[in-house]
Amino acid sequence: MNRKKKMFVFFFIFTLAACGLFSSMNAYAGDLGKLANGEGKWGEFWKPIEMFRWWDPGHYFEPDNKVEGEFQGTDCITCHKVTTPGIVLDWKRSKHSGAVVTCDKCHGNDHQKLSMPTPETCGTKGCHAKQVKQFKSERESGHPAHARAFHPDVVEAGWQINKPQPEVAGCAQCHAVENKCDSCHFRHTFKAAEARRPEACGYCHNGPDHRDIECYESSAHGVITKIDGDNWDWNKKLKAGNYRAPTCAYCHMYKGTHNAVENTVYSHMGVLEVDRGAEEHAAKRKKWVGICNDCHSSRFAAAYLRGADETVKVSHTKVREAKAIVEDLQKDGFLEAMPKDLAPYLDEGHKWNLGSRMYNITEIERTYFDMLVYQGTTVFKSAFHMSADMQTYVAAFQQDESLLKVKSEASKLRRLKALEEKAGISHIPYDFWKKGEYTDTLNTIDTK
Ligand code: HEC
Ligand code: HEC
Ligand code: HEC
Ligand code: HEC
Ligand code: HEC
Ligand code: HEC
Ligand code: HEC
Structure with a gap:
């Protein structure tokens, strides 16, 4: 091939690649359709990212595909063996292939009107009605559960909408467990x-x-x-x-x-102090011991669980000690910066909400948050999941460190304030608490 010809071929391939790139980009960018607005009470403040089409298909999925026509199951498989061979292989390994539950049974026959299945789809025609009913019954518990993981707990959470959506994409990915049945048994097997x-x-x-x-x-x-x-x-x-x-x-x-929450005692992941050994939870405790009793003596199991109750109580004494110190600082106006000096939140404006925020707060509040929400919940989870090291070294002893940090920081803030008063300095919090390249991207409402 001479040089001129080489250049021509290169140019030809380059043009082809560029056209392909642009045409595929057009296919996905274009009209936002259902993604133009979010759902829920904060709907007007946020735009879901594209992946919401699959993470919440019931609300957002819209087909957009060049292939036209209505097909039977065997046609779907013949073509998709080439288009998406991985999916067809997984499907072949599933019980669905033996039962001739072909692609169309879950996605539809008309390729221009494809849909993504929701739990309702799995329950139709009596297929998995029992599992869908049990799954939905989780909603009656009124607290966190797979069947309410997405709408009440993520879409309605102001602090999540407060943040730029690409940052919090992970929330929707995990919490999509409400919207589809492929969370624990992955598709398409x-x-x-x-x-x-x-x-x-x-x-x-x-x-x-x-x-x-x-x-x-x-x-x-x-x-x-x-x-x-x-x-x-x-x-x-x-x-x-x-x-x-x-x-x-x-x-x-x-x-x-x-129904995965039938026998749990709600404690906001372990953030709230709950005594699972108390009389009011006796029926659930009895059921737990019954489960352990498949393999242990009931005496062994009950004793272990009582020990776990006590471990959790100790962790909350540390949390309360730290809380009192931070609350006093706030009461005395010694936090640098105070809530009014921070960027407002979407849902609560400048309201002070200790322990519920991990960003747009001062360091001492963040240390308290870690102690309660990261270390405290780990004490609970490790005690009830029989992990010796996690409950002692990883969680409880880290809480010790956090308590020390809270004390040191509080001490410094108070001494600084005393010096300022003596020197007649009245400090105005720096602007960076309220403004900055990232801070400006937060969705806020200034409710004063
Ligand atoms: C003639 C080939 C052909 C046939 C027949 C066909 N498909 Fe497709 N299908 C495609 C192509 C091409 C795509 C786009 C793949 C891509 O984006 O990489 C696609 C995409 C899909 C998607 C993904 C949609 C999305 O937005 O993510 C699903 C689901 C799907 N097909 C299901 C089916 C079902 C169900 C049938 C039978 C009723 C079927 N297909 C028949 C070629 C075909
Ligand atoms: C038993 C129901 C069921 C069957 C049968 C089924 N699917 Fe799916 N499919 C699902 C579920 C559930 C999802 C996930 C939906 C979501 O993420 O919103 C999915 C998602 C998809 C996707 C989009 C996600 C991705 O990874 O690209 C494609 C493409 C797809 N299926 C193709 C097929 C093809 C081709 C067949 C037949 C070989 C098939 N499906 C058979 C349930 C099914
Ligand atoms: C796709 C992600 C995902 C998978 C996989 C998953 N979960 Fe969950 N689970 C969640 C989410 C999210 C929540 C919180 C629900 C909410 O916000 O209301 C949750 C909540 C729970 C709860 C209730 C917690 C409470 O505070 O009451 C239990 C128990 C639970 N899951 C057990 C399991 C078990 C056991 C498995 C595996 C068989 C499992 N989960 C698989 C995401 C998942
Ligand atoms: C939190 C994890 C989890 C979620 C979410 C989940 N499953 Fe399951 N599923 C399991 C586990 C674990 C088993 C095995 C149970 C056993 O051993 O008896 C199972 C078993 C099944 C079975 C019995 C299969 C067999 O071969 O015996 C069906 C059917 C089923 N699930 C349907 C569903 C449907 C429909 C949904 C959506 C509403 C769903 N699952 C959501 C964990 C889950
Ligand atoms: C030996 C039994 C056992 C095993 C195995 C186990 N758990 Fe637990 N889990 C418990 C007990 C007991 C509790 C405390 C329940 C209560 O009384 O609320 C608990 C609490 C939880 C909670 C919090 C529920 C609440 O009360 O807020 C979640 C979520 C959870 N477990 C998930 C898991 C996951 C995921 C796994 C596997 C990685 C797992 N568990 C393994 C027994 C078990
Ligand atoms: C890695 C997966 C994962 C990610 C990412 C994730 N979550 Fe969760 N979320 C869970 C699980 C699992 C639980 C249940 C834990 C438990 O009960 O112990 C949960 C529980 C919750 C709860 C219930 C708390 C309660 O007990 O009242 C809320 C609200 C929540 N998540 C919101 C969010 C938000 C908002 C985000 C994003 C900033 C997010 N989650 C990111 C898996 C996830
Ligand atoms: C399916 C059987 C099975 C179930 C159910 C079960 N365990 Fe175990 N558990 C075992 C086995 C096996 C060991 C390992 C015993 C050893 O250390 O030699 C073990 C170990 C333990 C240990 C550590 C051993 C020790 O002596 O310190 C604790 C604690 C424990 N289980 C508590 C529980 C509790 C509490 C429950 C119920 C919430 C439970 N287990 C449910 C099988 C089970």
Whole structure:
């Protein structure tokens, strides 16, 4: 090939690539459609990112595709073997392929009117009506639960709408568990055997505010599952005799119920102090001991759980000690900066709300937040998930450190204030508390 020809071919390929790029960009940018506005009481203040089409398909999914025509299940598979081979392979490995639940049963036949399935879709024609009903019954508990994870808890959360949406995309991704059934049994195999494994829950139940998987993995239960799990038949139902150690679902979806909150005592992830051993929770405690009793003596289990109750109580004494110190600073006007000097929040303006914010606050408030929401919840989760190290070194001793930080910072703030008063200095908080490249991106309403 001579040089001129080479240039021509290069140019031709370049043009093709550029056209392809622009045409595919057009296909996705264009009209925002249903994404033009958010939902809920803050709807006018935010625009969901594109992925909301799949994370909340019931509200946002709109098909946008060049392929036209109505197809039968076999046609979908023939073409998608080439278009998306990974999906067809997964589907082939699922029970759905044996039962001829083809692509169209969940997504529709008309390629211009495709839909993404919601829990209702899985429950239609009596297919999985039982699981859908149990799942929906979680809503009756009135507190956090998979079946209400997205709308009441994320879309209505002012502090989440307060932030730029691309920053908080993760909220919607985990909390989409309300909107579809592929959270624990991933698409397109939808295997119960996968959902029974702790890793499936750990996909969401991890991280500083809900260290469930970390606690479980370091407990005897988690360790045995790791050492011996490969020898178990995960196709068997979660019940006594089938498993040597309990997984998340063994304990929380006992005997396969899809209501995961039936037997939990609500405590805002462990933020609120709740005595699970108190008389009013006796019925639930009895049920827990019954579950442990599949493998332990009831005396052993009850004693362990009573110990966990006490561990949680100690952690709250530290939290209260720190809280009193920070509240006094606020009462005396010694926080640098005070709430009125910060950018206002979307939902509460300049209202002071100790322990509920982790950004746009002062360092001492943030230390208190960590102590309550990250370390405190980990004390609870590790105690009730039998993790020795997590409850002592990782969470409880970190709380000690936070309490010291609160005391030191409070001491410095008070001494500085005393010096300023003596020197006749009246300090006006710096502008950077209220303004800045990132701070200006917060959705705010100045309610004074
Ligand atoms: C002639 C080929 C062809 C046939 C037949 C076909 N599809 Fe598709 N389908 C495509 C192509 C191409 C895409 C776009 C893939 C991409 O974006 O990479 C697509 C996309 C999809 C999507 C994704 C939609 C989105 O917005 O994410 C779904 C779901 C889907 N098809 C389901 C079906 C179902 C159900 C059938 C049968 C009723 C079917 N397809 C039949 C070619 C086909
Ligand atoms: C039993 C129901 C069911 C069947 C059968 C099914 N799907 Fe899906 N599919 C789902 C669910 C659930 C989602 C996730 C929806 C969401 O994220 O909002 C999904 C999402 C998708 C997506 C978009 C997400 C992505 O990863 O790109 C495509 C494309 C898709 N399916 C194609 C297919 C094809 C092709 C078939 C047939 C081989 C098929 N589906 C069969 C339930 C099903
Ligand atoms: C796709 C993410 C996701 C997966 C996977 C998941 N969860 Fe959850 N789970 C959540 C979210 C989000 C919440 C909080 C719901 C809310 O905000 O109302 C939650 C709440 C819970 C609660 C109630 C907590 C309370 O405070 O009352 C329990 C119990 C629970 N999950 C157990 C499990 C178990 C067991 C598994 C695995 C079998 C699992 N989850 C898998 C996201 C998930
Ligand atoms: C929090 C995790 C989780 C979510 C969310 C979830 N499942 Fe499950 N699912 C499981 C577990 C764990 C099992 C195994 C139960 C057992 O061993 O008895 C299971 C089993 C099933 C089974 C029985 C399958 C078999 O082969 O025996 C069906 C059907 C099912 N789920 C449907 C659904 C539907 C429909 C939804 C949406 C409403 C859903 N699941 C949401 C965890 C989940
Ligand atoms: C041996 C049984 C057992 C296992 C295994 C287990 N849990 Fe728990 N879990 C408990 C108990 C007991 C509590 C405290 C429940 C109560 O009384 O509210 C709890 C509390 C929770 C809570 C908080 C619910 C609330 O009351 O606010 C969540 C969420 C949770 N567990 C998720 C998980 C996840 C995810 C896994 C696996 C990584 C797991 N659990 C493994 C027994 C277990
Ligand atoms: C890694 C997955 C994940 C991400 C990311 C995530 N969450 Fe959650 N969220 C959970 C789980 C799991 C729970 C339940 C934990 C428990 O009960 O112990 C939960 C609980 C909650 C609760 C219930 C608190 C209560 O008990 O009253 C709210 C509200 C919430 N999340 C909002 C958000 C917001 C807003 C964001 C984004 C800033 C977010 N979540 C990000 C997984 C996630
Ligand atoms: C499916 C069986 C099974 C269930 C259900 C179960 N465990 Fe265990 N658990 C085990 C096994 C096996 C060990 C490992 C015993 C050892 O250390 O040798 C263990 C270990 C423990 C340990 C650590 C061992 C020790 O002596 O300190 C504690 C604590 C514990 N379990 C508490 C509980 C509690 C509380 C429950 C109920 C909420 C429970 N378990 C449910 C099987 C189970």
